[in-house]
Amino acid sequence: MGVLSVVPSPYQRDLFEALSRRPEVALSVFYQERQPHDSPWPEQPLAAYEKILPGFALRLGMVRSHFNWSLPLVDHFDLWIINASLTSATAQALMRGALTGKKWLFWGERLTPPGSSWKGLAQDYLANALEGATGILSIGSLARRDYERRFPALRHATIPYCTRLEDFSRIAGKRTENVDLTFLFCGQMIPRKGIDLLLSAFARLVAEGLPVKLRLVGREAGLPGLLKPFARAVQERIVYAGFCAPGALPLEFAQADVFVIPSRHDGWGVVVNQALASGLPVLASDQVGAACDYVISGENGLLFPAGDEEALYLAMKQMATHRERIRPWGEKSIFQAKTLTPEAGAEKLVQAIHQALS
Template sequence: MTKIRLSFYTNIPTPYQQDFFEALSVYFDLTVVYYAKTEIDRQWSIKTENRPYQIHYLTDTIVARWIQKRLKDYHYSWSIIRLLARDKADYVIFSGAYWIPNTMTGIIISKIRKKTIAFFGERLTDPGSPFKKYLKKMSLIPAKWACQHLFVGGKEAAQSYQSYGFTSSISIIPYNIDITRFNKSNLNQEKFNKIQTRYKLTSQLVLLSSGSLIKRKNMATLIKAVKDSNTAISFVIIGEGDERRYLEELIGNDERIHLAGFVQASELPYYYNLADVFVFASRYDGWGVVINEAIAAGLPIISSENVGAAREWLINGINGFVCPPNDTKAFRQSIEKLVNTPDLLESQAAYNRSFRDKTSSTHYAGLMYEAIKQDLRG
């Protein structure tokens, strides 16, 4: 049986996209078009060779690269016009920022060519002023006019597009990952033991957080929560950023807290499997793939209420706790509750182990396949 030809246009390669594209390639004759190979402040090392789908990279214009100094996800390439004119896909998806020239150009040309088009987006945030809201409304016109389907990251994302007048079909396809990478049985035991020994994580309950060391990710709140607690715990933070020096000063001589630095995607499963609880105090994340990773590893999760994935997937007290992002006391109390109640810790971990399959790339690739088949039937 001939596979449906699917073209997927998006900003840059990211670890979680690779998992989803691998899963989609089972169902589709897939072509992925990246607007660029990377963006400012991205440290991922991603191999895109020998993938079971076709890949094209575009090259930004000089003007686009200049604008990226202020807006890192701004992309435009003249070659996208030629690529779109030759695109033989049955179905085209545009992802990334709806307002950038590549996406707008792609949507308009694909509509003119009578393609079946979908947009894949995160939740639309409140722009903060009537004028900015008007600009956002105008920028959304191409997607609203041309796209037959919306794939969005959660229920709140769906509502945000509907509030801007979208009436097309909507499917919830959150960011997702290959959960099998987080199976402890798939890890190299020698490497696992070395990391465990490096941070002396053999006897105490281990907390883990993952994210850039920047103000928005709010690692300071978690560090303060741990420092305010007298419980026997270790806390490992993976990530890098310009707040490192400040966080080092905040940690002081507390030997329970470790800044592990940036960790490549291939190494992440080792850290998650070393942990007993995942903590995340981000002031804002449209989704937050770290929540996926924690669920894949079967960890209870203590998260900020401002994280999209937490609002979508966490049930307070059942598979984790949800706290106000800057509430040090709430994070400390949640941590201590899990430390002091082993049965609760295990029940929350068990819930996430049972739930993990429904967060996987395999699961959501199947849902997208069914939605696209329905769209093409008309």
């Protein structure tokens, strides 16, 4: 089986490693790039089944497109999986050319809602390449509903991102509640992630005299400018920990009581996997793929409408004023995380492969 992916991200590599250990799968993974110039991830050695294709990437605004050559012959594989952006020229060439009449699956997140009519037309054109697929493996149920609507004639399955969570699970039973309820946000400090909504909602809690703190982990982006309007009393209760390498993340989650992800759009959100394994209640918008599948409102967290600052504020206030819910909701989160192991993901992927080849 051949896989075309983007970069050696830890989010995909854990699943690929589990898949490579399956006796019925001879795996080859081809990455379009070793890592983008602005990647926060440290480089790791490649496995024997992984290879970086020669090529380059071009950026147009927020869109990156890969151009690669020296691709392997598609006939050397019984099945291909395309796990790449639809804006990739390499992926488009394969889907519309060499893979025509072959068995191949697309594995991807929900498409980002286009910001204009012409972007919508461009997205529709790029997505039409999937009409030639044997099936679509959606990363989450939100993505699946979208792809089923677009391509009702194709086979569909749901394969979430499944990563190694043992380091997060180990700290789950050792956490102790903070004196000041500590909310954790982990991600880029950009509007799409809803960081502006989070800061405003948190400031309201501080203004009410509630004993709360906010810990921010991730690339700084526009954070300094976003913090400027807030009073010193608010800023003193916010800790920016900076970007953390994957190995250091469990220690960050260990310092939190509640995890918050207020994204306006998030195709999946692996940080939700990590928060669940850490035994944290999760407050998430209804546009976060992972939260829609694994956060049950009132059982291990709360879902609220994306972009709704008032709803986010009320969710945070509920946790700050009902701290007795933190432990039982965290235990439910741990239970939810047990289905997100790379081995579980590999099993689902093998089942999808068998269906595609049948």
